[in-house]
Amino acid sequence: MLAGLGVAGCLVVLSAALTEWAALRFTRANLEIEVLHAELDRLHHAQLALLTQHGAAPPDAQVSERLAALAGQRAQRDERLHALAAATRGELQRLQTGLGVFLVSALGLLAAFYWRARQQLRAQFTAARAQRALNESLEQQQRELQRLNQELDSFSYSVSHDLRAPLRAVEGYASMLEEDHGERLDDEGRRYITRIREGAARMGYLIQSLLEFARLGRQPLALAPVDMAALLQEVRSEVAAAHRGVDVDWQVDELPMVDADRQLLRQVWSNLLDNAVKYSSRTPQPRIEVSARREGAETVFCVADNGAGFDPRYQDKLFKPFQRLHSEAQFKGTGLGLALVQRVVSRHGGRVWAESSPGQGARFQFSLPVRP
Amino acid sequence: MSSLLPLPMGYEILDILVVDDNPTDAELTLRALRKAGLGQHLRWAESGTEALDLLRAAGAPGAAPHSLPRLILLDLKMPGMDGLEVLQSIKSLTALQRIPVVMLTTSSEPADIDRAYALGANSFLVKPVELRQLEAQVVQAGAYWMLANRPPH
Numbered sequence: 001m002l003a004g005l006g007v008a009g010c011l012v013v014l015s016a017a018l019t020e021w022a023a024l025r026f027t028r029a030n031l032e033i034e035v036l037h038a039e040l041d042r043l044h045h046a047q048l049a050l051l052t053q054h055g056a057a058p059p060d061a062q063v064s065e066r067l068a069a070l071a072g073q074r075a076q077r078d079e080r081l082h083a084l085a086a087a088t089r090g091e092l093q094r095l096q097t098g099l100g101v102f103l104v105s106a107l108g109l110l111a112a113f114y115w116r117a118r119q120q121l122r123a124q125f126t127a128a129r130a131q132r133a134l135n136e137s138l139e140q141q142q143r144e145l146q147r148l149n150q151e152l153d154s155f156s157y158s159v160s161h162d163l164r165a166p167l168r169a170v171e172g173y174a175s176m177l178e179e180d181h182g183e184r185l186d187d188e189g190r191r192y193i194t195r196i197r198e199g200a201a202r203m204g205y206l207i208q209s210l211l212e213f214a215r216l217g218r219q220p221l222a223l224a225p226v227d228m229a230a231l232l233q234e235v236r237s238e239v240a241a242a243h244r245g246v247d248v249d250w251q252v253d254e255l256p257m258v259d260a261d262r263q264l265l266r267q268v269w270s271n272l273l274d275n276a277v278k279y280s281s282r283t284p285q286p287r288i289e290v291s292a293r294r295e296g297a298e299t300v301f302c303v304a305d306n307g308a309g310f311d312p313r314y315q316d317k318l319f320k321p322f323q324r325l326h327s328e329a330q331f332k333g334t335g336l337g338l339a340l341v342q343r344v345v346s347r348h349g350g351r352v353w354a355e356s357s358p359g360q361g362a363r364f365q366f367s368l369p370v371r372p
Numbered sequence: 373m374s375s376l377l378p379l380p381m382g383y384e385i386l387d388i389l390v391v392d393d394n395p396t397d398a399e400l401t402l403r404a405l406r407k408a409g410l411g412q413h414l415r416w417a418e419s420g421t422e423a424l425d426l427l428r429a430a431g432a433p434g435a436a437p438h439s440l441p442r443l444i445l446l447d448l449k450m451p452g453m454d455g456l457e458v459l460q461s462i463k464s465l466t467a468l469q470r471i472p473v474v475m476l477t478t479s480s481e482p483a484d485i486d487r488a489y490a491l492g493a494n495s496f497l498v499k500p501v502e503l504r505q506l507e508a509q510v511v512q513a514g515a516y517w518m519l520a521n522r523p524p525h
Contacts, residue, residue, distance in 0.1 A: 156481070164478045164501055165478055168500075171501050172506070200501060201502050204500070219482075
């Protein structure tokens with residue numbers, strides 16, 4: 001915009017100077033023409049005076065000579081006058097044309113500048129308006145998210161507090177009944193109590209898992225370099241301790257360092273290894289292989305077992321909360337483990353997938369982006 | 373205020389004060405403590421206000437000796453004055469601030485845990501659903517704070 005104004009100012013000054021210069025030139029040409037006119041008049045008068053002086057009498061040779069000289073001079077001056085007038089006219093025309101061209105191009109230039117400035121301004125304005133609209137919608141989304149988060153907070157609060165309290169009453173009083181009055185019941189009565197207590201305990205466990213699962217989505221990621229080999233070793237001993245009596249032949253490859261949230265990754269390994277041990281516990285010689293490989297901008301980790309496997313038809317159900325491919329009686333579980341794995345991995349920007357067929361073992365793989 | 377054991381006239385011996393609005397939870401907790409033989413003198417306050425009234429009276433100059441509890445088990449979510457407010461009051465009163473306060477609650481929300489510790493809670497326990505686990509937890513906490521821990525003089 002400022003550039004446009006500058007150019008316009010320059011053009012105005014320039015055209016004013018040009019006009020001034022042209023006016024000066026024409027004034028000079030006009031002066032010269034006037035001088036010539038005056039001279040021609042003078043010559044004319046001189047001729048007339050000579051003729052009048054000598055009357056109609058035939059002029060003597062001297063007078064004739066002077067007259068002829070005067071006429072010659074006059075013709076010369078006349079010719080010059082014509083030439084000068086023609087040149088001035090030509091120059092005037094050229095000047096007019098030049099000035100016209102100059103003015104037209106100057107105007108064109110100005111118009112172009114104006115147009116560009118206008119376009120730029122309009123673009124800026126549109127961009128600003130779009131930005132404002134975007135900001136507003138982002139703010140709105142953020143408010144909505146905050147509101148949802150608060151709702152979720154109070155929801156999990158009430159789940160953890162209000163749902164577990166009555167459950168504790170059920171479990172607690174059933175336990176007290178068993179302890180204090182158990183001998184007055186027969187075996188069937190005591191079996192009922194055991195069932196009540198098991199049910200309550202399992203529901204408590206489910207609520208706890210659900211809470212942890214919900215919390216996973218909200219908690220910010222604490223990214224730091226994680227030694228996967230060390231983490232896997234930790235988790236492996238925990239999982240082995242939880243499944244005492246299952247003699248697994250472990251084969252663990254070298255695992256690289258990754259940038260991730262260690263606590264959350266621990267949950268991923270814990271669930272994958274626990275599943276691998278759990279579902280291969282009925283195989284005569286359980287074998288679990290853990291490996292890692294680089295694939296483009298990702299590191300892919302793989303846990304393969306030779307256990308029960310799963311039907312690939314239900315593969316898409318595998319990672320959904322509370323979806324189980326095996327009955328509780330076959331293999332215990334909450335149905336949240338793999339949903340949790342998927343949530344953690346996708347929050348890290350990775351993917352998780354699995355392949356298997358019944359009786360053929362399962363391969364669970366997840367990828368984590370390699371951060372530069 | 374409910375006294376579960378009759379006290380001799382003129383004595384107000386108190387070992388553990390259980391503050392919980394839920395009678396079931398309170399009964400389970402008190403039963404666990406009694407079963408473990410921890411604290412002959414247990415009290416249950418069913419609201420924050422009741423607990424604070426009891427504590428202020430017991431901590432007032434001229435109150436009977438040993439009338440302040442040696443341990444407080446405090447629930448978090450209670451109608452009216454909640455556990456955090458009770459905790460704040462306890463920790464701001466000179467006569468009471470040295471009594472160990474163990475939060476015993478159903479909430480495992482990290483925000484609650486952080487707030488409780490910021491206000492001076494001595495530990496934070498999440499009540500398990502199963503009675504056996506609750507018993508083990510309450511007894512461990514009671515044994516630690518009543519027997520193992522050496523309070524400042």
